[in-house]
Amino acid sequence: MSNSATDRATTPRTVWLARGRHNGAPTAEDVLRRNLRRLKVDEVLDDFAEPPDPEDTPGRVFEARWRVAGGVTVRARLTLLPPQGREDGRKWRLVAEAERPWDDAWPSPATMFWPDDEETAWDHHDAVPELRLRHVNPLPADDKVMRRVLRDAARESWCVNVVVHEAMTPDALGKLPLARLLPPGLRHRVVEHRAAPHQLRAVNYALKDLGVEVPRGGAVVLPPHPAPPDHDARDHAVRSVFLDGSEPAELIDVLRRFTTLPRPLPEGAEQALTGLREKWTLLTLEEELARQRELVAMYAEALEAMTRSRDLYREAAERANEALAAYRDAPAPPAERPAAPSPSPLQQLTRTFERLKVSAKALRPAPASTAARDAGDTGEAEAGGTDRPS
Template sequence: MSNSASDRSPIPGTVWQARGRHAGTSSEDVLRRTLRRHKDGRILDDFAEPPVPQDTAGRVFEARWRVDGAVPVRARLTLPPPRDRADGRAWLLVAEAERPWEDNWPSPATMFWPDEDDVPWDHHHAVAGLRLRDINPLPEDDKAMRRVFRDAARGSWSVHLVVHEAMTPDERGRLPLARLLPPGLRHRVLEHRAAPHQLRAVNWALRDQGVEVPRGGAVLLPPQPAPDGYDATEYAVRSVFLDGSEPAELLDALRRFTALPKPAPEGAAEALADLRDNWTLLTLEEELARERGLVAMYAEALEAMTRSRDLYREAAEKAHEALAAYRDAPAPPAERPAPPAASAASPMRQFTRTFARLTGGAKGSRTRGGDDSDGVKGPS
């Protein structure tokens, strides 16, 4: 089976997903404290930490809550085994609602992680130095800038936004645009910021992406691979005012961009299947529904086994009947052996025939000769 991005299924509209890295220590304790605080505050309906195999250092956390007062959301955050303590702890989060996701719903990330600047849970999962909730200034070196775009966008779980400053912004303009986004987009967008003098360099670095950032504007990096009919110009914003006001044009582009049918990043399909198949935080109604489903499945399997057994028994009975009929039938009359086929005349047989003919001729000559001698009288 191919693992290329073009072969992966698109992300369902009911799913919210993110991936990052907690650069601090004691990631499990931070998660447990946050989940407990949200449950005590009735933000969450419940949470759980399902057991994992004893031979793994990974952890799993589940939480469920409701949005709009009635729409259930189930979410599962996984901490893979740590690779390097100095590098922090990677995490992967998938949430699924019972209807298509809306941007004004709370961010699932803040159900698990505290939404505080001093807790560094929002680092990029692959590229060091990039953060979801902060401005990420582009490097001065052109090649390093190009490498940032290439590494960040490869198989990324985030939406990458490149913003060019037309002029040096004031204090309000130096705040990240993420804080102005609706909660459902806030922790899915990673903002790259280009200084006023970097316009030519940033557009050179973006050539491989097939996009350009307008002066004083912004552009969204295309997904890899881009969907059919994708037009990069539709996701370029000509003006982004860095004055603390709501970027309405940028929000519109972001909403249209996130609504595109994009292939799930690597590992997302497995995480979603894990959420659906191994979910443990069930309500009483869900437990009853699951038990009914298991009973129905076992009944169907038993019925299939019974049908197979009956078919096997019927086939065996027919085979026994055929065998008995074969044994009771009279034996067919023996066939008379066919005479041997005449073989071609051999040299010995020809010699025998010739010898018999010669022998027969010699006997006839002697018989005729005797008769003549008896009939001749001698001189008197």
């Protein structure tokens, strides 16, 4: 599969994606199992499973199924990737798919696997560990570090990165993360970068590489990398964000429009979505029966194709045997005399030289002695003829 963003499939409207990193203790597996069991007992989940590790999927897999909006089924798959080297924590990726286009008012799939509390540090950014999904992330004071953080956070990200500029130093309520005011479906997909009042010029200089600019006292959503050809940064900027604890309605509207834009699946998401669809094991009784019927129909079709192939092969073999028998019973044709082989070019050239040699001898003049002797013989013959009595 090509790694080019233009070659990837478009993210379906029914799909919800997120990924991150779990740090600290207890282990990620223990946290997931404990939370899944609790939600199953509380009847929040219909069911969950931990299928055996497949050979072609590294890490550990957890599946969960629940219903929203009075009966819309959501299936989700979380994969814990194996640790690499000496890195801290475990990276995870989560893909959920509903039976109809996703509604941000539905519960966050992240909290169907991870506990929605502050004690468990499962919400670290996968590429930039110092960033967190549910927290305010102040931009670094160093300009070079700021540029690196924004670039790495936006590159191939499954999250939505938004930069908020503080027009003035907010109070304690304004310092709280905006994520708590977002709809559940957006809450764990947004990384909030916060720029201090004096950092406006520095942050806009750092955002030049991404082709966007944050308004004074406003916010801007960072484009995916690479950005779609029709991406317009002005459509994803907010002139004013009031950090007073009120709902940021304009920012929420921009985030919703951004997440519903048709865009290629980020790197690794297509593989995760394929795993959810093709390797799903948490089936209901009706789904299991439907799958078995599909298998029976598939086997019946394969058997019918094999039977047709067998009949065609048998018919072809019978015709071949009939043709062979007819050939054996037919009288042998009379033997034909083999045609004289045509002379080779060398033989033709040799014969031509021989004919030229004979012709040359015939045309060559006789020597003088031979000519005189021949003339004497001719005179004697004529004299003798004269003396002969009549």
